[in-house]
Amino acid sequence: MKILVCISHVPDTTSKINFTDGDTKFDTNGVQYVINPNDEFGLTRAMWFKEKQGATVAVINVGGPETEPTLRKALAIGADEAIRVNTEAKDGFAVAKELANIIKERGFDLVIAGRESIDYNGGMVPGMIAALTDANFVNKCIGLEIDGTSAKAIREIDGGKETVSTSLPLIIGGQKGLVEESDLRIPNMRGIMMARQKPLTVVESVGANAETTAVKFEKPVAKGAVTLVSPDNLDELVNLLHNEAKVI
Amino acid sequence: MSVLVYIESDRGKFKKSALEVASYGKAVANQLGTSLTAVTFNANDASELGKYGVDKVLNVSNTDGFNAKVYADVIKQAAATEGSKVVVVSSTSDSTYLAPLLAVGLDAGYASNVVDAPTSISPFTVKRTAFTNKAFSFTEINTEVKIVGVSNNSFGLVETSGNASMESFSPSLASSDVKVESVDKASDKVSIADAEIVVSAGRGLKGPENWEMIEELAEVLGAATACSKPVSDLGWRPHSEHVGQTGKPVAANLYIAIGISGAIQHLAGINASKVKVVINIDPEAPFFKAADYGVVGDAFDVVPKLIEKLKAFKAQNA
Ligand SMILES: Cc1cc2nc3c(=O)[nH]c(=O)nc-3n(C[C@H](O)[C@H](O)[C@H](O)COP(=O)(O)OP(=O)(O)OC[C@H]3O[C@@H](n4cnc5c(N)ncnc54)[C@H](O)[C@@H]3O)c2cc1C
Ligand SMILES: Nc1ncnc2c1ncn2[C@@H]1O[C@H](COP(=O)(O)O)[C@@H](O)[C@H]1O
Numbered sequence: 264m265k266i267l268v269c270i271s272h273v274p275d276t277t278s279k280i281n282f283t284d285g286d287t288k289f290d291t292n293g294v295q296y297v298i299n300p301n302d303e304f305g306l307t308r309a310m311w312f313k314e315k316q317g318a319t320v321a322v323i324n325v326g327g328p329e330t331e332p333t334l335r336k337a338l339a340i341g342a343d344e345a346i347r348v349n350t351e352a353k354d355g356f357a358v359a360k361e362l363a364n365i366i367k368e369r370g371f372d373l374v375i376a377g378r379e380s381i382d383y384n385g386g387m388v389p390g391m392i393a394a395l396t397d398a399n400f401v402n403k404c405i406g407l408e409i410d411g412t413s414a415k416a417i418r419e420i421d422g423g424k425e426t427v428s429t430s431l432p433l434i435i436g437g438q439k440g441l442v443e444e445s446d447l448r449i450p451n452m453r454g455i456m457m458a459r460q461k462p463l464t465v466v467e468s469v470g471a472n473a474e475t476t477a478v479k480f481e482k483p484v485a486k487g488a489v490t491l492v493s494p495d496n497l498d499e500l501v502n503l504l505h506n507e508a509k510v511i
Numbered sequence: 512m513s514v515l516v517y518i519e520s521d522r523g524k525f526k527k528s529a530l531e532v533a534s535y536g537k538a539v540a541n542q543l544g545t546s547l548t549a550v551t552f553n554a555n556d557a558s559e560l561g562k563y564g565v566d567k568v569l570n571v572s573n574t575d576g577f578n579a580k581v582y583a584d585v586i587k588q589a590a591a592t593e594g595s596k597v598v599v600v601s602s603t604s605d606s607t608y609l610a611p612l613l614a615v616g617l618d619a620g621y622a623s624n625v626v627d628a629p630t631s632i633s634p635f636t637v638k639r640t641a642f643t644n645k646a647f648s649f650t651e652i653n654t655e656v657k658i659v660g661v662s663n664n665s666f667g668l669v670e671t672s673g674n675a676s677m678e679s680f681s682p683s684l685a686s687s688d689v690k691v692e693s694v695d696k697a698s699d700k701v702s703i704a705d706a707e708i709v710v711s712a713g714r715g716l717k718g719p720e721n722w723e724m725i726e727e728l729a730e731v732l733g734a735a736t737a738c739s740k741p742v743s744d745l746g747w748r749p750h751s752e753h754v755g756q757t758g759k760p761v762a763a764n765l766y767i768a769i770g771i772s773g774a775i776q777h778l779a780g781i782n783a784s785k786v787k788v789v790i791n792i793d794p795e796a797p798f799f800k801a802a803d804y805g806v807v808g809d810a811f812d813v814v815p816k817l818i819e820k821l822k823a824f825k826a827q828n829a
Pocket of ligand 1: 276300712713714715716738739740741742753754755756757758769770771772773774775776777780790791792793796808809810811
């Protein structure tokens with residue numbers, strides 16, 4: 264089984280978000296980048312398929328040279344090879360087109376992407392790849408088993424979950440649940456050394472157009488001070504929630 | 512030319528998020544000077560949709576329940592029939608599943624997590640959340656057909672006094688190789704996505720055995736229950752309750768955080784909620800900076816008392 268894990272390179276969850284150039288550009292100053300958390304779950308599940316079912320695992324990112332440390336980290340975790348499509352990730356559609364192009368060219372049985380990336384929160388790349396490559400698609404996937412060419416997946420639905428059966432080639436939008444938090448791997452020294460020897464191929468982009476453009480950013484307005492209520496005066500809290508906030 | 516909205520229902524009832532999508536669609540239709548058409552599956556009575564601005568309902572029957580590929584293809588056909596240039600969906604699990612498929616099918620740009628009516632029609636610009644609620648992004652959709660995914664509880668419900676006519680719609684149904692085997696859904700509980708009020712608790716509760724009072728508080732308020740990440744990682748509560756940047760987003764009217772410190776990753780996911788209440792023993796807990804109302808106190812003392820007060824309030828206002 265050939266697996267491709269799509270890796271989005273995103274600001275660490277603790278990052279302060281700021282903008283420059285008249286609020287038109289994300290300020291990367293001092294920002295640490297990581298593997299998108301949803302992709303980390305997917306990558307770990309891919310490692311399981313590699314170790315238990317002999318799968319090969321490639322990772323891919325659409326982005327500039329600055330994303331290579333993130334791909335190297337994925338190699339250190341255990342992926343066999345990395346691919347970087349050398350272009351700025353303009354929007355979800357453009358990224359999906361670049362990825363679909365590579366997937367068609369190289370052929371993968373299973374493509375694991377994340378439910379959404381935590382920077383632009385598009386939640387669109389995996390579904391778009393599935394539509395562009397005509398593969399089966401399960402979003403918000405929280406469990407995946409593969410047997411030959413059949414797959415059983417669990418999908419999160421509002422208020423519960425759903426088990427579906429499907430077949431390869433398959434694309435999933437993964438998230439936590441795919442593996443447990445405690446199963447996530449931190450690259451060890453040996454992994455990091457080995458990652459240096461593994462191939463990281465840079466391929467040129469097909470120049471896919473973006474369909475959307477983020478033209479300006481804005482930060483939420485700062486909140487006023489909290490209204491404190493004494494634990495001995497909870498009637499007041501009920502009163503405030505009813506009469507002032509009007510939420511109960 | 513009509514604006515098209517995809518209206519979801521659950522066990523024969525339109526979802527609240529769907530009525531919000533209708534309200535949003537109506538606002539866009541007004542901006543464009545056109546009418547509003549809804550596409551629904553297996554609806555019996557569309558009159559409620561008229562109240563939220565829908566002029567015409569295309570009702571599809573005889574489907575075997577939700578399938579993203581099949582439904583996306585039906586919506587695509589409805590958009591073609593109506594000549595729609597704008598299609599509006601919600602942020603439910605089903606809508607976010609089918610929207611990217613629809614986007615490819617219609618060659619349409621798609622903006623998700625949209626929180627307000629378009630700020631401009633030409634270029635078509637929407638305000639959406641980005642960086643997991645740490646910022647907003649004004650995004651232009653540059654394609655001829657546009658798909659807008661409305662964030663839950665952001666636009667609100669807007670009633671008008673219209674009437675919706677119902678037409679049956681018989682599109683061709685695509686085949687799909689994704690088949691539902693079983694569904695596991697608590698029928699008696701409000702889901703976090705649909706809830707107007709969410710009661711959430713963290714590691715401050717000390718152990719899973721102490722969640723009874725959290726569930727009771729949620730029940731009194733008709734709220735969904737949620738938890739912080741460590742609580743689900745420890746297995747105290749199911750993963751489906753984990754909210755935050757890496758869990759579920761919450762955009763409730765009221766979010767009550769009990770024994771949750773207010774880490775940046777937690778706040779990012781729940782910040783879109785309108786009113787936030789924190790109950791925490793530590794006055795220095797960062798959550799107090801993010802909350803509207805706060806009680807500095809021991810949850811084991813405050814929560815049972817609050818339950819009693821709310822019960823009394825409800826009895827009075829019943
Ligand atoms: C990559 C990454 C992603 C993350 N994503 C998320 C996410 O999506 N969601 C999330 O929640 N977290 C997330 N986290 C974890 C986050 O950083 C915090 O560790 C977590 O939110 C803390 O959970 P907590 O508030 O329940 O626990 P703690 O931080 O341990 O806080 C417990 C609180 O309870 C209070 N308390 C103790 N006893 C009582 C009492 N008797 N009565 C009242 N209050 C009491 C304490 O004062 C304290 O403030 C993420 C972390 C990382 C690194
Ligand atoms: N630039 C990118 N390169 C590779 N994969 C990506 C990229 N952007 C998004 N993805 C994948 O698509 C998922 C969803 O991203 P998005 O649609 O941007 O929210 C991510 O979790 C990744 O798996």
